[in-house]
Amino acid sequence: MVYDIVSFDLDGTLVDTAAEIAEAVNLSLDVHGVARRPTAEITHLIGDGSRQLMLKLLARLYREQPALAETVRVEAVLERFEHLLNATIGSMCAPYAGAHEALSRLRQAGVRLACVTNKELRHARRVLEATRLESLFELVVGGDSLPHKKPHASVLRHVVETLDGDTRRAAHVGDSSTDVDAARNAGVAAWAVPYGYNSGVPIADSQPQRIFPGLMQVADFVLANPHGH
Secondary structure, three states: OOOOEEEEOOEOOOEEOHHHHHHHHHHHHHOOOOOOOOHHHHHOOOOOOHHHHHHHHHHHHHHHOOOHHHHOOHHHHHHHHHHHHHHHOOOOOEEOOOHHHHHHHHHHOOOEEEEEOOOOHHHHHHHHHHOOOHHHOOEEEOOOOOOOOOOOHHHHHHHHHHOOOOHHHEEEEEOOHHHHHHHHHHOOEEEEOOOOOOOOOOHHHHOOOEEOOOHHHHHHHHHOOOOOO
């Protein structure tokens, strides 16, 4: 099978961003006297964008400590979180092993590449710039770029259409059930890596078509076939 277009999720697939997101979350709660939450707990909430992450965590806090609902106001926390996230995004992130080399090999072979994330576009660009990955993508789609975000079918179909491709020759690589569902809904190949942020659930449970140990193996698989470029 020939793949002309490969799109990649960002957080948990290309870049480890959990530390900086957790730091912004905990700094946002510190001012209200809320004890710091473990990075692992926050990591499990990554995937639907920063606002949804904080809303989910606040809902959990209110269930655990009902009195907080009277003193910790949602909008105040969200406003502080947005400010702190702007300050921390790109400061503590690191690309996963092989990210730059794998993307470079694919790009040099003529494969068209997109980064598709539910992270807000401005934050995604900051992470890509900080990790020196941005120049390797022809297209970057954030969670606020389109009317819908992953796993809606329109997101990856937009990528294929924008890059003048065919869904039968496109694949999406992610780390979560959201990514697998997005690929499946759009009719592109659903691929996954096993080391990301899938709410602590093994990615195999989402039944992607292929699970690769790492990004270099993704590139190896794609480049095993000629691309006609």
